[in-house]
Amino acid sequence: MYDKTVRRRRAVLALLVVLSLILLSAYFGEAPSGGLHSVQRGFLTVVAPIQDGANKALKPVRDLFGWFGSTLKAKEQNAELRKQLATVRQQLTTKQSNEGSYRELIKLYHLDTALSLSDYRPLSATVIYQSPNVWYSTIVIDHGSSAGVHVNDPVIADGALIGKVTRVVSDGALVSLITDSEVEVSAKISATGEPGMVQPEVGEPGRLLMQYLPSTSSVVPGDYVVTSGTISSKGESLFPKGIPIGQVTSTSEQNGFKSVEVSPLVDLHGLDVVQVLTYRSGSRPETLNGAAATLAPSHQLGPEEEAQGGQVAQTGGGG
Amino acid sequence: MRSDSAWLPGSLLWRVALLSVVVVFLQISVVSEVPVFGVSVDLSPLLVAFTGLLCGSMIGAVAGFCVGLLIDLALMQMLGVTSLTFTIIGYWAGRLRELRDPQAALTPLFVGAAAAATAMVGYSVIEFLLGVDAPVSFELLREIVVGVLVDTVVALPMWALVRRCLVGGLPDDPRRRRRRAYTTGGLSPLSQSRGAR
Numbered sequence: 001m002y003d004k005t006v007r008r009r010r011a012v013l014a015l016l017v018v019l020s021l022i023l024l025s026a027y028f029g030e031a032p033s034g035g036l037h038s039v040q041r042g043f044l045t046v047v048a049p050i051q052d053g054a055n056k057a058l059k060p061v062r063d064l065f066g067w068f069g070s071t072l073k074a075k076e077q078n079a080e081l082r083k084q085l086a087t088v089r090q091q092l093t094t095k096q097s098n099e100g101s102y103r104e105l106i107k108l109y110h111l112d113t114a115l116s117l118s119d120y121r122p123l124s125a126t127v128i129y130q131s132p133n134v135w136y137s138t139i140v141i142d143h144g145s146s147a148g149v150h151v152n153d154p155v156i157a158d159g160a161l162i163g164k165v166t167r168v169v170s171d172g173a174l175v176s177l178i179t180d181s182e183v184e185v186s187a188k189i190s191a192t193g194e195p196g197m198v199q200p201e202v203g204e205p206g207r208l209l210m211q212y213l214p215s216t217s218s219v220v221p222g223d224y225v226v227t228s229g230t231i232s233s234k235g236e237s238l239f240p241k242g243i244p245i246g247q248v249t250s251t252s253e254q255n256g257f258k259s260v261e262v263s264p265l266v267d268l269h270g271l272d273v274v275q276v277l278t279y280r281s282g283s284r285p286e287t288l289n290g291a292a293a294t295l296a297p298s299h300q301l302g303p304e305e306e307a308q309g310g311q312v313a314q315t316g317g318g319g
Numbered sequence: 320m321r322s323d324s325a326w327l328p329g330s331l332l333w334r335v336a337l338l339s340v341v342v343v344f345l346q347i348s349v350v351s352e353v354p355v356f357g358v359s360v361d362l363s364p365l366l367v368a369f370t371g372l373l374c375g376s377m378i379g380a381v382a383g384f385c386v387g388l389l390i391d392l393a394l395m396q397m398l399g400v401t402s403l404t405f406t407i408i409g410y411w412a413g414r415l416r417e418l419r420d421p422q423a424a425l426t427p428l429f430v431g432a433a434a435a436a437t438a439m440v441g442y443s444v445i446e447f448l449l450g451v452d453a454p455v456s457f458e459l460l461r462e463i464v465v466g467v468l469v470d471t472v473v474a475l476p477m478w479a480l481v482r483r484c485l486v487g488g489l490p491d492d493p494r495r496r497r498r499r500a501y502t503t504g505g506l507s508p509l510s511q512s513r514g515a516r
Binding site: 008009012013016017019020021022023024025026027028036039040041043044047051054055058061062065066069127128129130131138140167174207267269270271272 | 344345347348349351352353354355357358359376377380381383384387388391392393394395396397398399400402403406407410445449458
């Protein structure tokens with residue numbers, strides 16, 4: 001009797017472990033259109049409306065707990081924001097005086113057809129799933145293809161880039177955050193205009209690294225990093241130019257290139273409502289995305305090529 | 320040693336299934352969106368460990384597998400990663416009960432901490448094995464340590480909840496019945512034999 005129980009217990013454990021490993025290997029090896037991915041999408045389609053309802057019903061509970069954390073954080077942020085406000089006011093007066101001449105130049109060189117945020121339709125969406133695990137940098141939102149969400153659409157929160165849509169079902173979409181290892185964003189330093197690639201920093205969940213800046217770069221901590229409006233390889237998404245991504249926290253130099261650590265502008269742990277930048281079919285963003293996906297080389301450029309301005313698809317000037 | 324198959328009442332399985340679904344949905348829609356010290360509380364490894372601690376290794380392992388699969392499906396994560404980690408957690412907690420039957424009041428605290436640590440380290444190890452070429456950094460260690468501490472804080476209330484939900488479905492355990500009898504004024508077999516003489 002004892003032997004039988006022990007054998008059964010061990011067999012169940014072995015069966016479950018083997019089943020998990022089979023699932024893991026099959027999922028890891030299959031294409032996004034494969035069977036297991038389809039099952040997962042089907043599951044999400046079924047539970048997304050239920051989860052959306054539960055999410056809305058439980059929002060007061062979430063807000064109550066969030067209120068305590070937010071109050072503690074607010075005091076700390078207040079002093080910092082006051083300092084920033086003073087700096088920004090100063091910059092605004094300078095920029096306003098430059099704006100007039102800038103508009104004149106844009107008209108002069110006929111650059112006012114550039115792709116900008118106004119070409120997109122921001123669609124507000126509620127976050128319905130968020131993984132508690134530090135390794136998974138994805139969220140699921142309550143709008144999908146039925147609301148006009150496409151794969152690769154940029155996703156923003158509080159005006160800053162937080163990720164892109166990587167999978168879509170009719171009533172939901174999976175958003176890979178900028179801290180996900182599969183997301184790369186072509187970016188530039190806002191102050192100097194130097195281009196680079198923003199990627200998650202390996203082994204540092206929640207932090208970003210902007211690489212391949214020239215060693216002569218004058219980037220300093222506190223500079224803002226924004227989307228460059230370009231892509232450097234086929235797998236990348238074409239984001240509109242000038243969406244803020246993060247702020248430089250430190251710089252380092254390696255192999256003749258400068259790397260900067262970037263802290264995202266949005267707290268990616270506490271996302272509640274986000275905006276997907278969708279576009280109408282036949283609009284300029286769709287045309288440019290199609291052109292970029294067709295014409296961009298599928299290989300990843302080396303650091304030297306990228307430093308020499310290897311970006312092949314551009315959304316145009318402006319932004 | 321008790322046979323697991325001898326005591327698998329249907330009501331217990333229903334209770335475990337219902338509790339698992341409710342906790343997973345609560346975790347996903349509320350708990351994971353409320354950061355505490357920069358990390359999210361993860362109730363799911365605690366649920367699996369406490370199910371194992373109350374119901375034994377077999378139910379613990381099966382509950383772990385199912386909860387893990389549900390999480391992987393709902394969060395569109397790589398299937399199998401959470402199932403594998405949670406199966407091991409549920410089985411281990413169940414074996415702890417079967418071999419040692421710990422009765423100390425702080426046992427759930429330690430089991431909860433160990434389950435949270437195993438879940439987080441398990442994810443990290445599998446991520447490394449799947450090709451994330453990352454050094455073990457201070458930031459990652461900090462996230463793991465803070466995550467384990469936060470989960471440990473919620474372990475006792477979670478234990479009370481899981482026990483309250485499952486204890487009605489558990490069959491009477493002879494070992495516990497004996498222990499209850501001694502501690503609530505009943506006579507031990509030794510005292511009984513002395514009294515008879």
